[in-house]
Structures are given as C-alpha cells and as structure tokens.
Amino acid sequence: MSTVRVRVAPLLYSYTGGLRVVEVEATTVDEAIASIDRRFPGVAFRVIDEQRQIRPHINLFLGEHSVRDLDTPVSEGDEIYIVGALSGG
C-alpha cells in the first residue's frame, strides 16, 4: 500500500464535504477511488460507471499523465487528479 493524495474537482465537493484533497492508502487508481468512496459514499459511482469505465466527462490524471486504466498502479507520494471536462452549450 502507498499513501497517495487525491485532488478532487470542485463538482465533487458536495460529496467530500468541501474537502479538496483526500489522502488514501492504495496500490492502484481503482483502489484509491474505492477508498474515497468508503469515506464519502456515492463519489465513486459519479466518477466510474457500472461497467467500470471512467465517465465520459471525467478525466483522471496520475501526476500529469492521463489515466484510463483503473488498474494503473500508484506509488508512495503520487497525486491523483479527478478533473471535470465538459463542453457544449
């Protein structure tokens, strides 16, 4: 297990009680999201759908690198960014 920091997009503050950064223990991105969900129920399903896909207008980054594979491993001190990206009128 590694300690990673997850930076949460403002659109998820209503789930995290306004918390912008959540520190969790995880070995993968998926575990990190699941860990946040245990603390703030419902947040994982807003990021990852029922087919275990990242929702279309959510981007996950591990450091500066975009993540689409939830099994991507994380290392001690990593930062995961959950970012909203929506376009259109």
Next chain:
Amino acid sequence: MTQPVAPAGANTWLLGTRKGAWALGFDGKPQPGEPWFFGAQVHHVVQDPRGSGTLLAAVRTGHLGPTIYRSVDCGRNCKEAERPPRFRSKEEYENSDLSADDPRRQGLTLDHVFFLSPGHARQPGVWFAGSSPIGLFKSEDDGVTWEGVTGFNDSPILAKWCYNFAPGTPDGPKCHSVQVDPSNPDRMLLGLSGGGIFLSDDQGKQWRPINAGVAMDFAPPKEDGTEYEFGHDPHDAVIHPANPRRWYHQNHCGIYRLDWNDTANEQRWKRVGNNMPKDVGDIGFPMTCHPGDDKTVWVVPMDGGTVWPRTSVNGKPAVFRTRDAGESWQRLDKGLPSRAWHTVLRQAMAHNGGTPLALAFGTTSGEVWGSHDEGDSWRSIVTGMPKIMSLTAARLD
C-alpha cells in the same frame, strides 16, 4: 379506485429543464429555493401524489452522470439516492440466456433516468423509473435505493422488442409512461421508444406487447400481411386514472384509445386521431387525461410532415381536446400566439388534479402556458426558461 395523479392541493408547477429544475406558482411566481440542480439536465420531477409529499428528480449532471435526487421537505433539501439506478455489469450476463450479440453482454451504461412514476396507492414508497438506454428500475423505500426490474431488464426478448437497444431515438431510446393500474397493483403498462407498449400482469415479472391496431408508418408492410407485434413508437401512454379499463396513447403514428375487454381474445387500439382535422393531423408527444372524466383528454399536435420538424402545425400553436373519448376534437388556441413554433415534449403537459382544474404545458423554447378553464383559453405563465423537458404539479408549502 382512482389513482391520484397530482398531490392534493397542488399549488406549483415543477419544471424539469435542460439546465435545472424550477418551481413556479400557478401565477408564475418563483418559489423560494429554486432553481434546483442548476446546470444539470432534469428529465422529470415528480412529487408523490399518494400523500407522502416526497419529491424525486431524474437528474443528469454534465460530468457526473445520471442519478435520482430526493427531497422530503418540498425541495428545501435534496439528497442523492443512496443507490441510484444502474444496469448490471457485463460480467453478470456471462452465463445468461441472452443472445451472443445482445448489447447487455457488452455492458449497458445508464445515460439518464427519463421517467419517474409512483407505484400503486396501496404500495406507498414504491416508485418506478424508466431509463435510457431502455431499462426499468424500482424503489421500495421511497426512492432511497433502486434495483433493476429483472423480469424486464434481464429478459432475453427485450432486445428483440427494442431494436437491440439501438440508439436511434433522438437523445437515446426511452422507457417511459410507466403506469400502474389503479384497480390492480399487479398490472403495469409502459412504453418503449422505440419498441411499443408492453403490459405486465404480475408486477413486472413477465411482459407482453399490446400494440394491435397501431400504425408503424416508418416500417414497410409485413410481407405476410399481418401487423407488427412490436417495434412501434408510443410517445405517451396512460391508463385513465378514473377508468383503468380505458387507455389512451399518443404515438409517433397517431392518437389511440383502447377500451379493455376481459372477454376479447385480443386487445386492440383504435386510432381516434383519425377524427382530428386532416390539416392538423394526429402526431404529437403529450397525452394528458382529465382526472375525473374518462372521455376528456388533451393533446398538442405537432408537425409530422415530410421532414418532421415537430413544431406547432403551420406555426400556429394549439391544444386539442376531446370530450367524447376521441370521437371528435376541439381546437383550443385562444390566448396562444398566432405565430410560433412550439415543441411540447411528452412529459411537459400536466394538470393539478383539482377543481377548478389548472392545466399547463411547457415548451422546448422555455415558455409555460396555463389554463384555468380546461383549455378554453390560455395565458403565458413564464418565458425565458431553458428547454422544458417536463412539467408536473406539486404542493410546496
């Protein structure tokens, strides 16, 4: 027994729009606290007409996907369902009876909850939700948690009925018009766009198509001369609240009535839209029933001409009403603009269920029009709203 269709003492129109939900007094006055879910698509907002006052909203947030919100204090506080509707994972269908090309084997992802419906009056706390992609969900705890109705969502034949979940309909295929028979909690009706109307007599465990007599102009005639059993495109179907043996539906191909006959071998829809003026036609979305008179319904015809603009016919908005179960229709346009191109979606017309009856409809151009004389005359309630996708009556205290 009559199923309540609006909360007693309703005093507010709830608008579900492309950019959030609004609550307006019948005079158009904004209610405190609105808008709700600002910026999100709100496909339906429904207050429980059975007395609890619970409000449910089908919300699709831009980033975070679809969900259902719930309020038990007239919208002052809205909380997301603890377990919103969701489809099964593809892994759960690995050993199922579904055909090899059934999209459920690849996994369906809920795009949005489209339709909310309270259950039977004797089953408080039961709600149903129709979705896109096509699915049916049920809550037994007043909207807190939701599960798929397995007899529908997991049925192998469902793929055949709904074009194998093809995304042909604008904004996605819909499961809508979920109705529970007021006289029989076991009997349910729903509409699929496209797919047709389907009936269950065992609370959703098994379903069968009920589409005999309904036109399907968008498909060639069957070579054996028989009718299509399913594949139709109902837009809005209702079991009449005052007479559960009388059903109406507004279809992509006309306006229909079915008078249920227990002794008939086949239940057959009659195209009462043939009695509409020929220069108006009988294409539209909403079908709104009078709460106490099973012969009175309102429809909003739209232009279903060659290119299907789906706006007011000839740019002249009008509501049509029948007082004799569709055998004749009256044009109601007093007070409506003489020149406008309204589109009124299937969930965007409602009444308050009371006496006197307040009736209203919302347009995709953000207008709400209301009537206090059963449609004889109309007045503008509000303009400048986002695209209105639903309009329902509520009592907000």
